[in-house]
Amino acid sequence: MLAMNAPLDYFLHADGSASKPVLTLDWVFASIVVAVCIIVGVLLVMALFRQRAPETVLPREDDGLSWIVVGTTLSVFALLGMTVYMLATLEQISKPSRAPALTINVTARQWWWQVEYGADDPAKRFSTANEIHIPTGEPILIVLNSTDVIHTFWVPRLAGKTQAIPGLTNRQWIEADQPGIYWGQCTEYCGVQHAHMAFKVVAETPQDFDAWREAQAKPAALAEGGGRSVFMSQCSGCHAIRGTTAAGAYGPDLTHLQSRQLIAAGLMTNTQDHLSDWISRPQELKSGARMPNFDLPAGDKAALLSYLQTLR
Ligand code: HEC
Ligand SMILES: [Cu+2]
Known part of the structure; x- marks a missing residue:
């Protein structure tokens, strides 16, 4: 009966310009880390099995120093390079390339997401829950708040994580290149039902989105009974x-x-x-x-x- 059926690899894809640079960064960092582990492992095994003649005296004081210099230099450059690359990526995704076409107010609550679409005309404003519709190909601004505890808004395929903190307004932009359903999840432990605080971003063509928005803005059909x-x-x-x-x-x-x-x-x-x-x-x-x-x-x-x- 659980309906959360996000594909298991949903965090290994990027489908918009707010998430693609981060995914590339992930893979580059992961490769460097794995390479370092392999190099250290190989060196360790080599050192363990290196045969030394029994009569060898203890190494002289300067012995091995050049290796220390090589290792330290390599590490410093690698870490420095990674830091610069990371900062450049953060800068790249901090702002969309053009002003967001749409602003959506998302309020995290124990344990659901309130989603509000504003409009100049009060009759066109509406609120919905756990389902965020966006038009494709446009940067969308998500204005995040929380009414109770700290939650975190995360749609892995569209953007990095952003905290929703009571009394503080955070901003995150998202963009989807293609129509589709993008799973989102609260990723900050916010109480017992934290795991059941999922949501969906439904990206659709601008025409479909406009139709959806228009339908949502309408009041409920009159029903007696x-x-x-x-x-x-x-x-x-x-x-x-x-x-x-x-x-x-x-x-x-x-x-x-x-x-x-x-x-x-x-x-x-x-x-x-x-x-x-x-x-x-x-x-x-x-x-x-x-x-x-x-x-x-x-x-x-x-x-x-x-x-x-x-x-x-
Ligand atoms: C004390 C407040 C309260 C009352 C009274 C209440 N609800 Fe709810 N309802 C909630 C909250 C809070 C949620 C969100 C729960 C969650 O997802 O964690 C909810 C969720 C729902 C949902 C799911 C909506 C969605 O989009 O996920 C439905 C349907 C619903 N309520 C129907 C009803 C009906 C019908 C009644 C009257 C019989 C009712 N509720 C009475 C607080 C209330
Ligand atoms: Cu939460």
Whole structure:
């Protein structure tokens, strides 16, 4: 039932200009480190097996000094070179080549990601969760905050790690060359459900992105029926549904819940059964999550579930 199925090698690829220089740096550094280990190993084995005539006297004082000089010089140059290369890479990825086309506010929370898209027109602003859509081929600015503890935002294929710290705003830019789904994960231990704090970056063509954005900005379709009033009485304190009076900001915005493929930050796929299970026992599925178990009468539960299905 776990929906986190990021490919295992997801951190060994780079798909945008914020991550490519870092991946090259990784491989260069890894090669140097492995080469040094091999050289040291070979020298050690050679020294261990070197035969010395039994009558040999202890080495003279200057014996071996030239090797020390060679070794030290090589190390100094290698380390210096690596430092310069690393600083150059950091500089290269510190800023995108042109101003970001879009700014997305991401707030890390125990244990999910709130994702907000701003707009000059208040009617076009919206909030979603755990799924960040971006257009391809454009640098995107992620403005990071946290409401509780320190988390770390990491989409390995698109950029390096950036901390989300309460009371501090950090910035990270990302860019995807090709449409695709790029897995992200909180990479700073932030409590028991740290491992279940995943998210997805969905990169799509600018046209697809605009269509998505337009659909998300719309309020929820009007739905009457019992389910809506169950939602208003039980859930609206924590969850917002734009177009209704539900304006809770403690949990994910559910206006377009059905447009998301996963729920509870990558824990489960978004199916009717999983939603039903999630509402009944979040404390068993994601123990410690900030949503209580709901033991609703069967009729209310069924009505609530069909109401949730209307949130497309
Ligand atoms: C005390 C606040 C609170 C109440 C009340 C509450 N929730 Fe939640 N809900 C949360 C939080 C916090 C999360 C995020 C949990 C996580 O992923 O760690 C959440 C997650 C969810 C999700 C998954 C959304 C997503 O995109 O991942 C659904 C669906 C949901 N709640 C439905 C409901 C329903 C239906 C009710 C009413 C029966 C309800 N919630 C009541 C706090 C609450
Ligand atoms: Cu976290």
